[in-house]
Amino acid sequence: xxxxxxxxxxxxxxxxxxxxxxxxxxxxxxxxxxxxxxxxxxxxxxxxxxxxxxxxxxxxxxxxxxxxxxxxxxxxxxxxxxxxxxxxxxxxxxxxxxxxxxxxxxxxxxxxxxxxxxxxxxxxxxxxxxxxxxxxxxxxxxxxxxxxxxxxxxxxxxxxxxxxxxxxxxxxxxxxxxxxxxxxxxxxxxxxxxxxxxxxxxxxxxxxxxxxxxxxxxxxxxxxxxxxxxxxxxxxxxxxxxxxxxxxxxxxxxxxxxxxxxxxxxxxxxxxxxxxxxxxxxxxxxx
Amino acid sequence: xxxxxxxxxxxxxxxxxxxxxxxxxxxxxxxxxxxxxxxxxxxxxxxxxxxxxxxxxxxxxxxxxxxxxxxxxxxxxxxxxxxxxxxxxxxxxxxxxxxxxxxxxxxxxxxxxxxxxxxxxxxxxxxxxxxxxxxxxxxxxxxxxxxxxxxxxxxxxxxxxxxxxxxxxxxxxxxxxxxxxxxxxxxxxxxxxxxxxxxxxxxxxxxxxxxxxxxxxxxxxxxxxxxxxxxxxxxxxxxxxxx
Amino acid sequence: xxxxxxxxxxxxxxxxxxxxxxxxxxxxxxxxxxxxxxxxxxxxxxxxxxxxxxxxxxxxxxxxxxxxxxxxxxxxxxxxxxxxxxxxxxxxxxxxxxxxxxxxxxxxxxxxxxxxxxxxxxxxxxxxxxxxxxxxxxxxxxxxxxxxxxxxxxxxxxxxxxxxxxxxxxxxxxxxxxxxxxxxxxxxxxxxxxxxxxxxxxxxxxxxxxxxxxxxxxxxxxxxxxxxxxxxxxxxxxxxxxxxxxxxxxxxxxxxxxxxxxxxxxxxxxxxxxxxxxxxxxxxxxxxxxxxxxxxxxxxxxxxxxxx
Numbered sequence: 001x002x003x004x005x006x007x008x009x010x011x012x013x014x015x016x017x018x019x020x021x022x023x024x025x026x027x028x029x030x031x032x033x034x035x036x037x038x039x040x041x042x043x044x045x046x047x048x049x050x051x052x053x054x055x056x057x058x059x060x061x062x063x064x065x066x067x068x069x070x071x072x073x074x075x076x077x078x079x080x081x082x083x084x085x086x087x088x089x090x091x092x093x094x095x096x097x098x099x100x101x102x103x104x105x106x107x108x109x110x111x112x113x114x115x116x117x118x119x120x121x122x123x124x125x126x127x128x129x130x131x132x133x134x135x136x137x138x139x140x141x142x143x144x145x146x147x148x149x150x151x152x153x154x155x156x157x158x159x160x161x162x163x164x165x166x167x168x169x170x171x172x173x174x175x176x177x178x179x180x181x182x183x184x185x186x187x188x189x190x191x192x193x194x195x196x197x198x199x200x201x202x203x204x205x206x207x208x209x210x211x212x213x214x215x216x217x218x219x220x221x222x223x224x225x226x227x228x229x230x231x232x233x234x235x236x237x238x239x240x241x242x243x244x245x246x247x248x249x250x251x252x253x254x255x256x257x258x259x260x261x262x263x264x265x266x267x268x269x270x271x272x273x274x275x276x277x278x279x280x281x282x283x284x285x286x287x
Numbered sequence: 288x289x290x291x292x293x294x295x296x297x298x299x300x301x302x303x304x305x306x307x308x309x310x311x312x313x314x315x316x317x318x319x320x321x322x323x324x325x326x327x328x329x330x331x332x333x334x335x336x337x338x339x340x341x342x343x344x345x346x347x348x349x350x351x352x353x354x355x356x357x358x359x360x361x362x363x364x365x366x367x368x369x370x371x372x373x374x375x376x377x378x379x380x381x382x383x384x385x386x387x388x389x390x391x392x393x394x395x396x397x398x399x400x401x402x403x404x405x406x407x408x409x410x411x412x413x414x415x416x417x418x419x420x421x422x423x424x425x426x427x428x429x430x431x432x433x434x435x436x437x438x439x440x441x442x443x444x445x446x447x448x449x450x451x452x453x454x455x456x457x458x459x460x461x462x463x464x465x466x467x468x469x470x471x472x473x474x475x476x477x478x479x480x481x482x483x484x485x486x487x488x489x490x491x492x493x494x495x496x497x498x499x500x501x502x503x504x505x506x507x508x509x510x511x512x513x514x515x516x517x518x519x520x521x522x523x524x525x526x527x528x529x530x
Numbered sequence: 531x532x533x534x535x536x537x538x539x540x541x542x543x544x545x546x547x548x549x550x551x552x553x554x555x556x557x558x559x560x561x562x563x564x565x566x567x568x569x570x571x572x573x574x575x576x577x578x579x580x581x582x583x584x585x586x587x588x589x590x591x592x593x594x595x596x597x598x599x600x601x602x603x604x605x606x607x608x609x610x611x612x613x614x615x616x617x618x619x620x621x622x623x624x625x626x627x628x629x630x631x632x633x634x635x636x637x638x639x640x641x642x643x644x645x646x647x648x649x650x651x652x653x654x655x656x657x658x659x660x661x662x663x664x665x666x667x668x669x670x671x672x673x674x675x676x677x678x679x680x681x682x683x684x685x686x687x688x689x690x691x692x693x694x695x696x697x698x699x700x701x702x703x704x705x706x707x708x709x710x711x712x713x714x715x716x717x718x719x720x721x722x723x724x725x726x727x728x729x730x731x732x733x734x735x736x737x738x739x740x741x742x743x744x745x746x747x748x749x750x751x752x753x754x755x756x757x758x759x760x761x762x763x764x765x766x767x768x769x770x771x772x773x774x775x776x777x778x779x780x781x782x783x784x785x786x787x788x789x790x791x792x793x794x795x796x797x798x799x800x801x802x803x804x805x806x807x808x809x810x811x812x813x814x815x816x817x818x819x820x821x822x823x824x825x826x827x828x829x830x831x832x833x834x835x836x837x838x
Binding site: 341342343362363364365367368372373375379381382383384388391392393395396397398402442446 | 707717724725
Binding site for chain 3: 031033079082083091092094095096098099100102103104105106107108109110111113114117218219221222225226229258260261263264266267270271274275278
C-alpha cells in the first residue's frame with residue numbers, strides 16, 4: 001500500500017514531465033534531449049530563490065513558467081527553426097535535433113555547474129502526512145496535487161481552446177494543418193515553449209522532495225522518453241498511464257530490492273515496450 | 288496464353304488499417320508472361336495490393352503465392368530475392384549514389400545476386416536498355432523526372448525479377464514522354480516479362496495490358512480484357528458515379 | 531591494383547610506421563596523450579563504421595568499453611585468469627549484447643535506438659554495482675600486468691589498423707554497398723532484396739566488439755578498476771563528437787576529429803577544468819550548425835573552391 005501511494009505520487013510528477021516532452025516531440029517534432037536539464041534548471045531556480053529569499057516553491061512555479069516559456073520559445077525560434085527549414089526529411093531533422101539538443105544539454109549542465117556544483121538541498125514542507133493509512137511527506141502530496149492541476153489545465157487547454165486545437169492538428173499531420181491555414185511554425189514554437197515551461201515547473205515540484213544536482217538531467221530525459229514511447233508519441237492519455245506505471249515500478253523496485261536499480265527497472269519496462277508494443281500502450285500497430 | 292503456368296496468385300487477400308478495410312477478400316492470379324493492369328478509383332486499394340505483394344505490408348487475412356510458394360508471410364527483402372521487383376508511386380531513387388550504382392543496387396541484391404564487374408556490366412546494359420547510357424555519370428538528383436523513373440525501372444529490372452510491379456510508373460509524364468514510356472514497357476512485355484501495373488492512364492492500359500482487374504473500395508469489381516472491363520457498366524459507375 | 535590504391539596504401543603504411551615510432555620519440559606526458567588519442571581513433575573509427583552510413587547515433591560505446599575493462603579486471607583479480615582470455619571473453623560478451631540490443635531496437639526507427647543507448651552505460655553500471663555489493667562483496671579490482679604505456683599504445687595502434695583494414699574491406703563488399711543503400715533509403719533497400727535489419731545489427735556488433743577490446747586493453751593503464759571508472763557515459767559522447775567533428779563519409783574522417791579534439795580537450799582539462807562540459811556542448815552546436823560534414827567535408831569544400 002505504501003508503495004502504491006508513493007508510486008502514484010511520484011508518477012503524478014512524471015505525468016507533467018511526459019506531457020512537456022510530448023508537446024515538444026509530438027507537435028514540434030523535436031526530440032529534445034535537453035529536457036532533463038530543463039527540470040534541473042527549474043529545480044535550481046526553486047532552490048536558489050528559496051535559500052536566498054525564502055520564496056516558497058509554490059510561488060516559484062508561477063515565476064518560472066513565463067521565464068521558461070520565453071526561454072524555450074527563443075531556443076525554438078533561433079536555434080531549432082533553422083534545422084527544421086534545412087532538413088530534407090524527418091530522419092535528418094531527427095539526427096540534427098538530437099545532436100543540437102545534446103549540445104544544449106551539455107551547455108546547460110556546464111552553466112548550472114558553474115552556478116552551483118553542489119546538491120540543491122532545501123527543506124520544504126518535509127512534515128509527515130497521512131494518506132489512506134500510509135504516511136507520506138507532505139511535500140510529495142503537494143507536488144502531486146500541483147502536477148495534477150497543471151496537467152488538467154493543460155489537457156483542457158489542448159482540448160477546449162482554439163489554440164489547443166491548432167496544436168493537436170499539427171501533432172496529427174503538420175502538412176494538412178498547413179492546408180487549413182494553421183501557421184505550423186508558430187504553433188510548433190508555441191508547443192515547444194509550453195512543453196519546456198511545463199517541464200521546468202515539474203522541476204520545481206520535484207525539487208521539493210528529491211535532491212537534485214547538475215548531473216541528473218539525463219536520467220530524467222531518459223525516463224521522460226521511456227514514458228512518452230510507452231504511452232505512444234502524442235497520446236496524452238497513454239502518457240498519463242505510462243507515467244503512473246513507471247512511478248509505481250520505480251518505487252516498488254527501490255523499496256523492495258535496491259534504490260540503485262530504478263534505472264534498470266525503467267530499462268526493463270522500455271525493453272518490454274520495444275519488444276511487444278513499440279507503437280505505445282494504446283497505439284494501433286503501425287502500417 | 289492459357290497454357291502458361293500461374294506465377295502469382297492471391298487468395299482472399301485482405302488488409303485492414305484499424306477500422307478501414309483497404310483490401311477486402313481479393314482473389315486474382317497472374318500467369319507467366321502476362322501484363323495485368325490494376326485499375327480503379329482513387330482510394331480503391333490498388334497501391335495497397337502492390338504493397339502487399341512486395342512485402343511492404345503484411346496481409347491481415349489471406350495469402351499470396353509466387354510460383355506456388357507462399358510469400359505473404361515473408362519479409363520484403365526475402366520477397367525481392369525471390370523475384371518480385373517494384374517501382375514506387377512517388378519515384379524513389381538513391382540520391383547519394385551515382386546512376387550506375389542505383390541500378391547496380393538491384394543487380395547486387397536482387398534475384399541474380401551479381402557482384403563486381405558482372406553487376407556493373409549488367410547495370411550498364413540495363414541503362415542502355417532504358418535509354419540512359421549518356422547520363423550514367425550524372426548525379427542522380429540532377430536527372431529529369433522521367434529519367435529518374437527510368438533509373439528506378441532499370442533498378443527493378445536489374446534483379447531479373449520473375450514479376451515486375453509498376454506503381455503508376457507512367458504518371459506525371461508529358462505526352463511525348465508517355466509514348467516513350469509505353470513503348471519501353473511494351474518492349475519489356477515482348478521480351479516475356481510478367482508485369483503487374485497500377486495505372487490511371489487508360490491509353491496505356493489499353494495498349495499494354497492483356498488483362499485488367501478493376502478494384503472498388505478494396506474489392507474486385509470486374510476483370511477481363513481492357514476493352515471489356517472499360518465498357519462494363521459497373522466499372523463506369525464506380526469511376527463516374529451514378530447518373 | 532591501380533595507381534591510386536598503390537598511392538593510398540603507401541600513405542597508410544607510412545602513417546602506421548610513423549605512429550608506431552611515437553613511443554621511441556616521446557615518453558611520459560606526450561605518450562600518454564598519444565595513447566588517449568589512439569584509443570579514441572580506434573573507438574571513433576569503429577563507431578563510424580556503423581553510424582556513418584546509417585546515421586544512427588549510438589551512445590553505447592561507454593557500455594561496451596566498460597564491459598571490456600570490467601571483465602578483464604574481474605577475471606584477473608577474482609579468478610586469476612589471463613588478460614588475453616578475459617579480453618576474448620569481454621569481446622564475445624559485448625558482441626552478443628550488441629546483437630541483442632540491435633535486434634530489439636534496430637528494426638524500429640532510429641530514435642528508439644538512440645534512447646536505448648543513451649542510458650545504457652549508466653544502467654549497466656548500476657546493475658554491476660548492485661551485483662558487486664550484494665553478491666560478490668564490494669572490493670577493488672586490480673589489473674596487474676607487465677604492460678608499459680608503450681605496450682598499451684602499440685596494442686591500440688594494432689586495433690586501429692585492424693579497424694581501418696576492416697572498414698576498407700567492408701567498403702569494398704556487398705555489406706558496404708548495402709549500408710550505403712540503407713543510408714540513402716531504407717525502404718528501397720528492403721525492396722531490392724537487402725536484409726536491412728541483419729546488415730545493421732552486424733555492423734553494430736562490430737562496433738561493440740571493438741569498443742570492448744579497447745576497454746580491455748586500457749584496463750591495465752588504470753591498475754585499479756571500479757564500475758564508476760569504466761562505465762562512463764561521457765566516453766560515449768566523446769566518441770560521437772570526435773567522429774562527427776572529423777566527418778563520417780570517409781573512413782579516415784574520424785581521425786581528423788580525434789587528433790585536434792584530444793589536444794583541445796586536454797588543454798581545457800588542465801587550464802579550465804570547470805568548462806569541459808560547456809566545451810562539449812559548444813562543439814556539438816558547432817558541428818550541427820557550421821560543420822555538418824565535419825572537418826573532412828570542410829576540406830573537400832575548400833579544395834573544390836581552389837580547383838575552380
